[in-house]
Amino acid sequence: MSDDIRVIIADDHPMFRQGLRALLEALEIGVVGEAENGPAAVQLAHDVQPDVVVMDLHMPGGNGIEATRTITRTSPHIGVLVLTMFRDDDSVFAAMRAGARGYLLKESGAEEIARAVRAVAAGEAIYGPEIARRVLTYFTDMPDPRKSAFPELTDREREVLELIAQGRNNGEIAGILFLSPKTIRNHVSNIFMKLHVADRAQAIVLAREAGLGT
Incomplete structure (x- = not known):
């Protein structure tokens, strides 16, 4: 793979994992593992030491927030990119507090997802347009x-x-x-x-x- 980026996909839907794997590999981003829940993602991240974990938030058997917190605490060099259906403030800011470097909605386009994976792998923070507006509004409205x-x-x-x-x-x-x-x-x-x-x-x-x- 030209980018030499190694990714783990954590999502409880096999079809989604399969589709995301195909998308990333078509864009020359290597997928080195898949997990169906939070604890499995934590263990796989520990064993494989990827550059990025693409993390869903709500999974049976262990949620993505706790998994993100554990991964970023024990392996701070691993970037977590949240890719989820949930756009509410609680989910967004819980993910940020847990250490996620990026937050995208599953409706995002292929190029946007690939760009976010590369950015997170490079140590940058990246958010989808709607999430970025939400974050900016939150901080703008904060009382001094x-x-x-x-x-x-x-x-x-x-x-x-x-x-x-x-x-x-x-x-x-x-x-x-x-x-x-x-x-x-x-x-x-x-x-x-x-x-x-x-x-x-x-x-x-x-x-x-x-x-x-x-």
């Missing part, structure tokens, strides 16, 4: 932990605290925010009161622990 760290502060007070955490003095903060020094002093006093700190040093410690000022 810096904004949720001190819910008792107003937006302006949080801005002031951010600058305090950067080591700015009141005069510098006033210039940056185009506010009067007196207004900044009032904001600083309110911040100290709300955070129950006695001085600037304690406020800086709290703010930096929450990720502000970096």
Whole structure:
């Protein structure tokens, strides 16, 4: 095989395994083993040491998530590419947390599957278009932990605290925010009161622990 990529297919449907094997071999990607459930995939991966395991998620006798976690923990050089019918967020993120480098739906085209296998074998992370959009949406919609760290502060007070955490003095903060020094002093006093700190040093410690000022 021109690519010298060695693949194991883990899926509980023999016909699907047969079809995927034929597809990959036609594209010069070698299939060195097949498994019908998670434990069998783990054992085969241990014995054969392939470059990639193409893993279904839901199989009787042991699911693909646990198999992926075990394979990536014991043999981190082996890449796991999930190929499944399941597109729900729980499945996608469970696979990512388990260490899968890629996630495709079974409706993907032959070239897309082959490209993903090669990418995973090369150490890259790859996701089908729908899965990539789902992942991007998830991270885009995640709340900023810096904004949720001190819910008792107003937006302006949080801005002031951010600058305090950067080591700015009141005069510098006033210039940056185009506010009067007196207004900044009032904001600083309110911040100290709300955070129950006695001085600037304690406020800086709290703010930096929450990720502000970096």
